[in-house]
Amino acid sequence: MADLVIPKTILDDIIAHANELTPHECCGLLAGTNGVVSHLYRIKNIVAVEGAQNLSSFDSAKAAHLERLSPDERAEIAFVMDMQDFSAAKKDMRNRGLDLQVVYHSHPHDPARPSVTDIKIASDYEEIWPKINLPIPAYLLVSLMNPTPDVRCYWIKSEHVVSADFVIR
């Protein structure tokens, strides 16, 4: 895979989004052409907004577990993108001739590494991306656990996680 190029302004925007949503996780999409990111789409995190009853990507045991948690606690566990926001972003990408390149989200209190849940969801989505005519994206994580935000990027395939190189420019 070629290196991703992420403009500094977009990276700053991701960090600003994370700071605005903390202690909830933020999430969104990055799109561009030929590995160069040019657009950021903020997507509502329904785990933070609506709670666990709307989570379709969790099995019932997990959802039942999530229902007992407060909204803040739930937000720390996972993010699920709002499908209306997602569809609007997808449509805009198509209109502009852009490719989806990255799914980003924040970890307010944890390192910039995919959680067990993140890996499970990403692996479930591997089959979904081609069905909705989108390439399998890289996953960018921003951690706010230290005063300086930590940003890292990964490929997640078949529950395997590998670092993805990216250049900030």
Ligand SMILES: [Zn+2]
């Ligand atoms: Zn996560």
